[in-house]
Amino acid sequence: xxxxxxxxxxxxxxxxxxxxxxxxxxxxxxxxxxxxxxxxxxxxxxxxxxxxxxxxxxxxxxxxxxxxxxxxxxxxxxxxxxxxxxxxxxxxxxxxxxxxxxxxxxxxxxxxxxxxxxxxxxxxxxxxxxxxxxxxxxxxxxxxxxxxxxxxxxx
Amino acid sequence: xxxxxxxxxxxxxxxxxxxxxxxxxxxxxxxxxxxxxxxxxxxxxxxxxxxxxxxxxxxxxxxxxxxxxxxxxxxxxxxxxxxxxxxxxxxxxxxxxxxxxxxxxxxxxxxxxxxxxxxxxxxxxxxxxxxxxxxxxxxxxxxxxxxxxxxxxxxxxxxxxxxxxxxxxxxxxxxxxxxxxxxxxxxxxxxxxxxxxxxxxxxxxxxxxxxxxxxxxxxxxxxxxxxxxxxxxxxxxxxxxxxxxxxxxxxxxxxxxxxxxxxxxxxxxxxxxxxxxxxxxxxxxxxxxxxxxxxxxxxxxxxxxxxxxxxxxxxxxxxxxxxxxxxxxxxxxxxxxxxxxxxxxxxxxxxxxxxxxxxxxxxxxxx
Numbered sequence: 362x363x364x365x366x367x368x369x370x371x372x373x374x375x376x377x378x379x380x381x382x383x384x385x386x387x388x389x390x391x392x393x394x395x396x397x398x399x400x401x402x403x404x405x406x407x408x409x410x411x412x413x414x415x416x417x418x419x420x421x422x423x424x425x426x427x428x429x430x431x432x433x434x435x436x437x438x439x440x441x442x443x444x445x446x447x448x449x450x451x452x453x454x455x456x457x458x459x460x461x462x463x464x465x466x467x468x469x470x471x472x473x474x475x476x477x478x479x480x481x482x483x484x485x486x487x488x489x490x491x492x493x494x495x496x497x498x499x500x501x502x503x504x505x506x507x508x509x510x511x512x513x514x515x516x
Numbered sequence: 517x518x519x520x521x522x523x524x525x526x527x528x529x530x531x532x533x534x535x536x537x538x539x540x541x542x543x544x545x546x547x548x549x550x551x552x553x554x555x556x557x558x559x560x561x562x563x564x565x566x567x568x569x570x571x572x573x574x575x576x577x578x579x580x581x582x583x584x585x586x587x588x589x590x591x592x593x594x595x596x597x598x599x600x601x602x603x604x605x606x607x608x609x610x611x612x613x614x615x616x617x618x619x620x621x622x623x624x625x626x627x628x629x630x631x632x633x634x635x636x637x638x639x640x641x642x643x644x645x646x647x648x649x650x651x652x653x654x655x656x657x658x659x660x661x662x663x664x665x666x667x668x669x670x671x672x673x674x675x676x677x678x679x680x681x682x683x684x685x686x687x688x689x690x691x692x693x694x695x696x697x698x699x700x701x702x703x704x705x706x707x708x709x710x711x712x713x714x715x716x717x718x719x720x721x722x723x724x725x726x727x728x729x730x731x732x733x734x735x736x737x738x739x740x741x742x743x744x745x746x747x748x749x750x751x752x753x754x755x756x757x758x759x760x761x762x763x764x765x766x767x768x769x770x771x772x773x774x775x776x777x778x779x780x781x782x783x784x785x786x787x788x789x790x791x792x793x794x795x796x797x798x799x800x801x802x803x804x805x806x807x808x809x810x811x812x813x814x815x816x817x818x819x820x821x822x823x824x825x826x827x828x829x830x831x832x833x834x835x836x837x838x839x840x841x842x843x844x845x846x847x848x849x850x851x852x853x854x855x856x857x858x859x860x861x862x863x864x865x866x867x868x869x870x871x872x873x874x875x876x877x878x879x880x881x882x883x
Contacts, residue, residue: 372758380761384748412602414751414762415694416571417609418792420706422670422769424684426609427692427707429714429792432571434604434762438755448755450604452763453572494616496660501618503659504634508626 378469378483382462383451385486393482394461402442403464409437409456437463445470539584553577562766562795563587567836568594569696569715571765571794588717588836595837608750608759612769612792613670615745619796620668623739624773630668635744636796671741672771672788681773681786702828703814709831713807714793716834718800724824725806733810733822736775737789744768744796768797772805781817 382390414434417426436450437459447467451459465482469475540547554561554577564576568591575594583589619635622628634640672684692707700708713721728735746764753760770791778784789809791801810824823829833839871878 372756375756376758376760379756380748383760383762384764410602412604413570413598414604414749415606415696416749416765417607417692418612418710418767419609419684420710421684421788421790422612422672422771425692425707427710428606428694428696429610429711430566430569430571430794431598431603431696432749432763432765433575433601434751436604446755448753450751450753450760450762452749452765454574495662497616497618499660499662500658501633501635502661502663504619504636505661506632506634 374475375466375469378475378479379449379462379466381483381487381490382449382465384490386489387455387458389486389489390458390461390482393485394465397477397481399468401464401468403439403467405437405460406440406446407436407438409435409459409463411435411454411456414450414452435459439463439467441467539582548581550574550577550581553580559796560585560587562797563718563800564590564594566794566797566800567591567715567717568598569794570594570598588840592837592840605751607762608752610747610749610765610767612743612747612767613673615668615743615747615767615769616764617668617743617745618766619744619798620741621739621743622671622741624741625671625674628668628671628674628741633668668743670743670769670771679785682782682788700831702831704827704831706808706812706815709811709827710790710792710804710808712831712834713791713804716804716807717836717839718797718803720834720836720839721803721807722799724810724830725803727822728806728810728824733813733818733825735789735806735809737806737809738773739802740771740773740788742768742770742798742801744798766795768793768795768801770798770801770805772802772809774809776816779817781815787812787816 411433412435413431415431416429418429419426432452433454434450434452435454435456435458436448437456438446438448439460440446441464445467447463447465447470449459449462449466451462465478469478554573557577557580560580561573561576564579564587565571565573567587568576568579570576572594575597576590579590579593579597580587582593617630617633617635619637620630620633622632626632672681693705693711695708695711700712704712727733729737744766746766748761748764750759750761752758768791772789772791773786774789776782776785776787787809789805789807789812791804791808793801793804807824807830810822811827811830813820813825814827818825820826868878
């Protein structure tokens with residue numbers, strides 16, 4: 362594998378991890394994290410701080426962008442004792458969750474730890490997100506209209 | 517003569533204490549929790565988020581509770597809160613085509629790919645009050661139909677229709693305007709018009725949209741598609757060098773398709789109006805799409821003959837926080853202004869009476 366592929370793979374894994382952490386349920390995240398039983402020393406470089414992200418849409422759905430409105434968001438940057446830094450930003454105002462996500466991002470830059478975190482934290486969070494989506498999709502699908510045609514006339 | 521008046525402090529303090537008392541009401545009744553409000557008054561929350569232009573369910577619930585259910589007051593509270601927060605940046609444009617669909621209907625295509633999914637709708641209910649809801653009767657779980665997660669292409673992506681329906685406008689890359697950063701100017705481009713409409717007052721936009729249907733800028737609309745669901749929000753994080761999903765928001769999108777007989781600027785075709793609103797806010801998204809289309813009159817070379825087509829009129833008056841601020845300021849003390857006007861009217865009346873008594877001709881009208 363070339364070096365650039367490796368970097369891309371690691372960036373992709375990091376992106377995916379942060380996306381799952383952002384969308385995952387805070388209580389489940391805390392529970393999974395507690396199950397790992399680790400408590401690394403870390404220093405808060407920035408935040409956690411709450412601010413605004415301006416959300417953009419596209420005209421007609423696929424045209425030029427426009428600003429739709431804002432959402433609250435919280436971000437944090439942490440540094441571990443060995444110097445690795447982690448970043449996280451999540452919609453909403455849950456500072457504890459965002460700090461934990463940043464710590465996990467920092468820890469996961471170590472390959473061994475990344476595998477452990479993926480198994481113990483990311484996979485269950487992702488499974489819960491998928492289950493919720495599937496449940497809601499099934500409930501929506503039950504409201505799908507099945508048109509049928511009435512036969513009219515004499516023959 | 518100018519007389520400075522003081523003495524309101526104690527009355528104001530006691531009025532606010534009385535407000536808190538009345539807001540709480542009968543202490544033997546349990547206080548509402550924010551979770552109860554977000555779960556059971558969800559569409560009120562959606563309206564506050566949409567017109568407050570701030571997506572945060574818990575903050576909207578707090579605002580509704582604090583405002584005693586007065587929606588415009590709650591919207592005002594949310595707008596005021598947002599000014600206390602720093603701006604981190606802009607999201608990537610959301611992809612409504614990848615929405616996790618909770619409702620999706622089209623009034624123009626019966627058999628569109630992905631199908632018609634009614635979702636949790638008030639449509640087809642009989643609008644009869646349900647006495648059971650006065651109590652806490654058990655509610656059965658929703659019916660399920662398992663299969664693939666509901667993803668559906670946008671109607672606008674499906675229909676090229678031989679160019680008979682206009683496409684999305686060019687996805688130009690330049691920075692869209694931001695009415696929270698720059699003062700509004702007219703004529704206004706469509707990007708900032710859409711931003712204003714999305715936070716505009718539902719009642720005002722609904723009335724204007726209705727006016728276009730009744731013949732004031734008649735626009736022959738069809739609801740091409742309405743979809744409600746969650747979309748992912750991604751933000752480019754410079755620290756990482758790539759964009760990360762930071763969560764999801766629920767949106768309502770409306771694609772309105774309007775018959776257009778052509779002008780010197782565009783051939784006969786179906787044109788489109790667009791609505792995109794926070795939360796489950798279908799009426800608002802539809803009204804927004806109709807108003808968006810009406811205000812494209814200049815771009816499409818239509819005669820501007822009706823209020824809904826007048827962007828300065830619509831955009832300047834659609835914000836209910838600004839509107840209520842100016843209307844409601846009238847109740848604040850105007851004692852000095854009124855004294856001055858009273859003096860003026862008294863003088864005019866005296867002149868009027870002396871002219872009448874002298875038999876002089878009267879002016880036609882005066883203000």
